[in-house]
Each structure stands twice: as structure tokens, then as C-alpha cells.
Amino acid sequence: MPELRKDPVVGRWVIISVERGKRPSDFASPSHKRRVSGFCPFCPGNEYTTPQEIMAIRPEGSDNPSEWSLRVVPNKFPALQIDGELTKVGEGIFDKMSGVGAHEVIIETPDHLSSLSTISRKDMENVLWAYYSRLTDLKKDPRLKYVLIFKNEGEAAGASLEHTHSQLIALPIVPKLVREELNSARHYYDMKERCIFCDIINQELQEEKRIVCENEHYVAIAPYAPRAPFETWILPKKHESHYRPLENGGFSYLAEVLQRVLKQMDKLLDVPPYNYILHTSPFNSEENEYYHWHIEIMPKLTKIAGFEWGSGFYINPTPPEEAARYMREVEI
Amino acid sequence: MPELRKDPVVGRWVIISVERGKRPSDFASPSHKRRVSGFCPFCPGNEYTTPQEIMAIRPEGSDNPSEWSLRVVPNKFPALQIDGELTKVGEGIFDKMSGVGAHEVIIETPDHLSSLSTISRKDMENVLWAYYSRLTDLKKDPRLKYVLIFKNEGEAAGASLEHTHSQLIALPIVPKLVREELNSARHYYDMKERCIFCDIINQELQEEKRIVCENEHYVAIAPYAPRAPFETWILPKKHESHYRPLENGGFSYLAEVLQRVLKQMDKLLDVPPYNYILHTSPFNSEENEYYHWHIEIMPKLTKIAGFEWGSGFYINPTPPEEAARYMREVEI
Numbered sequence: 001m002p003e004l005r006k007d008p009v010v011g012r013w014v015i016i017s018v019e020r021g022k023r024p025s026d027f028a029s030p031s032h033k034r035r036v037s038g039f040c041p042f043c044p045g046n047e048y049t050t051p052q053e054i055m056a057i058r059p060e061g062s063d064n065p066s067e068w069s070l071r072v073v074p075n076k077f078p079a080l081q082i083d084g085e086l087t088k089v090g091e092g093i094f095d096k097m098s099g100v101g102a103h104e105v106i107i108e109t110p111d112h113l114s115s116l117s118t119i120s121r122k123d124m125e126n127v128l129w130a131y132y133s134r135l136t137d138l139k140k141d142p143r144l145k146y147v148l149i150f151k152n153e154g155e156a157a158g159a160s161l162e163h164t165h166s167q168l169i170a171l172p173i174v175p176k177l178v179r180e181e182l183n184s185a186r187h188y189y190d191m192k193e194r195c196i197f198c199d200i201i202n203q204e205l206q207e208e209k210r211i212v213c214e215n216e217h218y219v220a221i222a223p224y225a226p227r228a229p230f231e232t233w234i235l236p237k238k239h240e241s242h243y244r245p246l247e248n249g250g251f252s253y254l255a256e257v258l259q260r261v262l263k264q265m266d267k268l269l270d271v272p273p274y275n276y277i278l279h280t281s282p283f284n285s286e287e288n289e290y291y292h293w294h295i296e297i298m299p300k301l302t303k304i305a306g307f308e309w310g311s312g313f314y315i316n317p318t319p320p321e322e323a324a325r326y327m328r329e330v331e332i
Numbered sequence: 333m334p335e336l337r338k339d340p341v342v343g344r345w346v347i348i349s350v351e352r353g354k355r356p357s358d359f360a361s362p363s364h365k366r367r368v369s370g371f372c373p374f375c376p377g378n379e380y381t382t383p384q385e386i387m388a389i390r391p392e393g394s395d396n397p398s399e400w401s402l403r404v405v406p407n408k409f410p411a412l413q414i415d416g417e418l419t420k421v422g423e424g425i426f427d428k429m430s431g432v433g434a435h436e437v438i439i440e441t442p443d444h445l446s447s448l449s450t451i452s453r454k455d456m457e458n459v460l461w462a463y464y465s466r467l468t469d470l471k472k473d474p475r476l477k478y479v480l481i482f483k484n485e486g487e488a489a490g491a492s493l494e495h496t497h498s499q500l501i502a503l504p505i506v507p508k509l510v511r512e513e514l515n516s517a518r519h520y521y522d523m524k525e526r527c528i529f530c531d532i533i534n535q536e537l538q539e540e541k542r543i544v545c546e547n548e549h550y551v552a553i554a555p556y557a558p559r560a561p562f563e564t565w566i567l568p569k570k571h572e573s574h575y576r577p578l579e580n581g582g583f584s585y586l587a588e589v590l591q592r593v594l595k596q597m598d599k600l601l602d603v604p605p606y607n608y609i610l611h612t613s614p615f616n617s618e619e620n621e622y623y624h625w626h627i628e629i630m631p632k633l634t635k636i637a638g639f640e641w642g643s644g645f646y647i648n649p650t651p652p653e654e655a656a657r658y659m660r661e662v663e664i
Binding site: 001004006012080084091092093096148196199203207275277304306307309315 | 333334335336337338340343344345347348349411412413416423424425426427428429430431432480482483484489490491499501503504505507508509510512528531532535539556557607608609610611628630635636637638639641642643644645647
């Protein structure tokens with residue numbers, strides 16, 4: 001008998017079809033190993049083809065524009081524009097506003113053939129620092145309410161350029177899904193005086209069956225009601241509402257867990273395409289007791305079709321307990 | 333400057349990137365024209381390969397099992413199972429229930445190479461009658477709360493078999509997205525004493541710029557805040573909460589508009605893959621004043637990636653006013 005499971009935070013139901021119980025090798029994953037391809041605007045030497053650089057990490061004292069280990073540039077085809085006034089208007093029953101915001105690209109390494117699972121630990125830390133730095137900077141713009149940081153890895157997951165990169169979109173409103181998650185977490189806090197994510201982490205650490213890996217400060221779990229096979233969340237063990245570095249340790253512990261999860265996925269699922277998303281509290285909220293930032297990683301192994309579109313339900317052929325066990329058993 | 337638009341019913345925002353303003357020919361649609369392929373379990377003669385038939389339309393008096401114009405059968409790999417008790421249990425902080433429900437396939441024509449846009453009007457009417465008949469039948473099962481009827485056309489839209497078919501999944505709960513839509517429509521009704529969809533239809537018929545086509549009883553529009561380029565909704569012009577035939581006319585008027593839209597899409601977008609979903613009131617609600625059933629059709633032309641996953645926002649490069657104009661101008 002299949003099982004219906006509910007995500008305790010957003011109330012999303014998923015169908016875990018235990019009978020079909022797919023193993024890692026059952027997925028015909030469109031592996032996205034990189035090839036040396038033609039011209040790449042993100043490769044060193046081609047800096048002139050991107051819009052004006054926003055930030056970069058370069059060796060101290062270097063004035064060579066092509067010598068960098070990370071760059072952040074505006075998206076050449078931005079979904080939203082940074083210049084302009086934020087205007088809100090009605091059109092009869094409808095509502096619209098001007099598309100003010102930011103759309104940036106974080107080029108994670110100069111090496112065209114690398115991925116987040118193969119770059120050095122130091123480079124991974126730099127990527128996580130760059131996210132933090134951009135969040136802190138964009139927070140100053142009073143027109144913006146939320147910054148969504150995400151990564152599309154592989155064409156099947158929506159990446160249009162092969163060279164590894166993340167993106168951020170800064171928005172003049174808090175998006176619906178983020179608002180729902182926040183409201184729900186606040187509601188739980190009002191009832192219990194506890195953070196729902198802290199409660200989840202406690203239960204997971206006690207039961208152990210959905211733990212993927214952990215270190216002193218972070219834990220990676222297969223969530224109880226995952227939308228996708230091998231979906232994995234990384235959370236700080238100690239309560240923290242906003243994405244930020246550890247006071248002692250910066251992003252080194254997070255880099256370790258994130259790279260470990262990505263390497264496990266690569267080995268287990270033959271370099272699958274994936275998306276990850278940073279979930280953090282909005283700008284306008286101070287530190288709070290109810291929301292707990294985290295990263296959600298979803299390998300792209302199944303198709304989203306009419307049923308998911310119409311219901312918000314997901315059908316997942318791999319129970320998270322099995323997914324976590326497979327992930328734990330991978331030797332990397 | 334791009335535009336942010338809000339769907340008045342569910343509050344979903346979309347980014348209409350007017351600058352990129354994609355025309356129909358700009359989409360590299362993975363055309364899904366059908367080929368004569370190998371063995372097909374949905375073709376006449378192979379009835380023995382599907383689970384036991386639930387209903388069929390056959391010529392009067394025929395006892396030839398391979399002579400039919402439509403068949404409904406259980407899905408061979410069902411997401412939910414019809415036999416069993418509906419049990420609900422907690423697991424610490426988490427909730428689950430048994431996967432009781434139904435998962436059926438509507439085989440729309442015996443002809444392997446046909447599609448909904450090429451079958452006869454009569455066959456199209458039969459498909460719409462079959463939906464109605466299954467809804468009416470499944471309503472009798474007290475364990476079930478909602479039936480989602482949907483179609484995945486083409487592999488890119490999630491179809492795993494080429495032979496044209498729709499699906500239905502009957503669920504023991506009203507899915508989140510449906511509940512949100514209902515709640516929102518009810519809220520609007522409480523404020524205004526009017527159905528929000530009726531208000532939308534009135535505004536659209538008056539402004540005319542997002543009308544795709546219409547007949548006496550139904551109208552097809554490009555919604556104000558479409559998730560996908562060329563997204564089209566078909567609604568009854570007169571208020572109706574539950575999907576059902578016209579008292580005089582059955583499903584012939586609906587079949588006409590639906591086939592017209594699908595033919596327009598085929599011609600304009602080179603036989604694109606698409607999903608459509610029937611949105612109707614749940615079983616447990618009697619006829620009501622606030623909800624208005626309709627069909628939402630979404631051609632699959634763009635990729636859903638990290639940004640959409642994380643925000644519930646959609647980026648749409650084709651304004652609905654342009655999409656509707658292109659659709660209106662197609663000669664079929």
C-alpha cells in the first residue's frame with residue numbers, strides 16, 4: 001500500500017509509492033558531466049562578455065582581470081531590472097507592479113570542467129561567502145524584500161550555460177512559497193513556543209533513519225515528505241533564522257556537509273542534474289525564534305506533470321529512509 | 333521594464349519579461365508528433381494487457397472486445413490503491429495516511445496516431461462525457477474527497493505512453509492547491525457576493541485583449557498572470573461550480589472550444605507537449621456560488637528550475653495579450 005505523507009512545515013502532501021521502491025540505479029538520470037565546449041562567457045579571458053562585475057575574489061595584489069577564483073556579475077538577460085521605480089497599479093480586478101529587482105550570477109570557479117562537488121573546499125567556502133556578501137549588500141536597498149539564492153545544475157534542471165554557477169533574484173515582494181513557510185513556522189511557534197525545524201532536527205537525530213550525514217554544526221537529512229527521490233536538506237543544528245557564517249568557523253563546516261552530499265549524489269546517481277535553494281528569513285525580519293534557515297537540494301530524476309501541477313501533490317518512488325541509507329552507504 | 337503580475341485567485345505572482353517578448357517561433361518546442369511505434373498496450377487487440385476495464389464506449393450490440401471508441405482502465409502502476417482502509421497515523425511530529433484512492437487511465441481513441449486535436453468532435457465529446465461519468469461514479473466512495481482529472485501530452489509533459497490518454501487520480505484529501513483556490517474564491521465571495529471567476533470573465537469579455545476564442549457557452553482566455561507562455565483557460569460563461577454537461581447541448585460546445593484551442597496551439601507551436609487540468613469543486617460541496625469550474629491548459633515550452641521551485645514565482649517571456657493575439661490569428 002502506498003503512503004501519503006505530509007510535510008509538517010508547509011502542509012504539502014506526497015505519495016510515497018513504496019511498492020515501486022526505486023533504487024538509485026533505476027533512474028535513467030540524464031547525467032550532466034561537463035565537456036570542453038565552444039566559447040564560454042564565464043571562462044577566464046572572456047570577462048568582457050559579461051555585464052560589469054559586481055564582486056570578485058582575486059589573489060591579493062593581482063590586477064589581472066582574468067585572474068580570479070569567483071566572480072559575481074549581473075545576469076545578461078535579467079528577469080528583473082535594478083534601475084527604476086517600484087510602482088504598483090491595479091487593472092480592474094488585476095494587480096501588477098514594475099519588475100524592479102536584481103538578477104545576478106555567481107560564477108563559482110574559473111575552471112569550465114569543475115562542479116561544486118569537485119572544486120576545492122576553499123572554493124566552496126568562497127561560494128558560500130559570496131552568497132552571504134550579496135545578501136548583506138542587497139539588504140540595503142529599501143525596494144527589495146527578499147533574495148532567493150538558487151542553483152540549477154545541468155540542462156535538465158534548467159541551467160542554460162554549462163560552466164558551473166549559482167543565481168540570485170532579489171524581489172520587491174516576499175514570494176508566496178516563502179511566505180507560506182514563514183507563516184506556518186510562526187503558527188507552530190505560537191502554539192508550542194518551539195521552532196518547528198528544531199523539533200524536526202531533534203526527532204531526526206534521535207531516530208537516525210533519515211540522516212544523510214552530519215558534522216559538529218550541520219546535519220543533512222532526507223525530509224519525511226520529499227517531493228523528489230533523494231531530496232536532501234541541510235540545516236544548522238543550532239537555531240538560526242538567517243543564513244550566516246559561524247562565529248568560529250565561518251562557512252567551513254557548511255562547505256564540508258554540502259560538498260559531501262553533492263559527492264554522494266554524484267557517485268550514487270551518476271552525476272545527476274539538480275536544483276538547490278537557500279531558504280532564509282526575509283530582510284525585513286530581525287533574528288527570530290520561529291524560522292530556521294536551510295538548503296533544500298533536489299536531484300532532477302522524475303518529471304513534474306499534470307498531476308503535480310494540478311494538486312501540489314508529488315509522487316515519489318523512493319522512500320526517504322531508503323534514500324538516506326543509500327546515501328550513507330556511498331563511499332566517497 | 334519587466335512586469336510583475338498577480339493571479340487574482342491564488343495570489344501567485346509571475347514575471348512577464350516583456351523585453352524578451354518571445355514569439356511562437358522562438359520556442360524550440362520538442363514537437364511530439366506520433367509515430368507508429370512498437371507494441372502499445374492501449375491499441376485495439378491488446379485489451380488483455382491492461383487491468384480489468386472500468387468502462388468503455390462500444391457500438392450498440394457489439395460483443396467484440398477490440399471494437400471500442402473509448403476505454404477507461406485502472407493504471408497498471410497506480411500511485412494509489414482502491415482496496416484497503418483509510419488509516420491516519422502520526423509519527424512524532426509527522427503525519428501520514430494510507431494511500432487509498434484510484435488511479436485510472438482514459439484511452440481517448442483506438443487510433444494510435446491520433447491526438448485530441450485530430451479526433452472527431454464526437455470522440456472529443458465522448459472523452460468529456462467519460463470524465464463526467466467517472467467523477468459521478470467515484471463520488472459514491474465515502475473515502476474519497478477529490479478527483480483530479482488531467483492530461484499529459486507528449487514525453488516532455490510527462491506522458492510515458494505515446495497513445496493519447498488522460499488520467500484521473502481520486503484522493504482521500506482535497507489537495508493543497510485546490511483548497512487554496514477554493515478558500516481564496518470563497519474569501520472573495522464573502523467580500524463581494526460575486527464569484528471571482530465570473531468577474532474575471534466579465535472583465536475579459538469587455539476588454540477583449542486576452543480572449544483566445546469563444547462560443548455561446550464557453551470562453552477561452554489567456555489568463556492575466558500565466559505561468560507558461562500560451563497558457564489558456566476554458567471557462568463556462570454562466571456560473572457553474574461543478575464540471576457537468578449543458579442541459580441542452582451536453583458537452584458539444586465545450587468539445588468545440590477545447591478542440592479549437594488545441595488545434596490553434598498545434599499549428600502555432602508545432603504540436604507542442606502540454607498539460608491540462610480540470611479544476612472543479614470537491615465532492616463534499618454542493619453547488620456553490622463562489623467557485624467556477626474550468627480547464628487550465630499549459631503548453632510545455634519553458635523549464636521549471638530552482639527559482640520557480642523556491643519562490644512559486646514563474647518567469648514568462650510571452651505576455652498573455654500577445655499570446656492571445658497570436659492564437660486568435662491562427663487559421664485552422
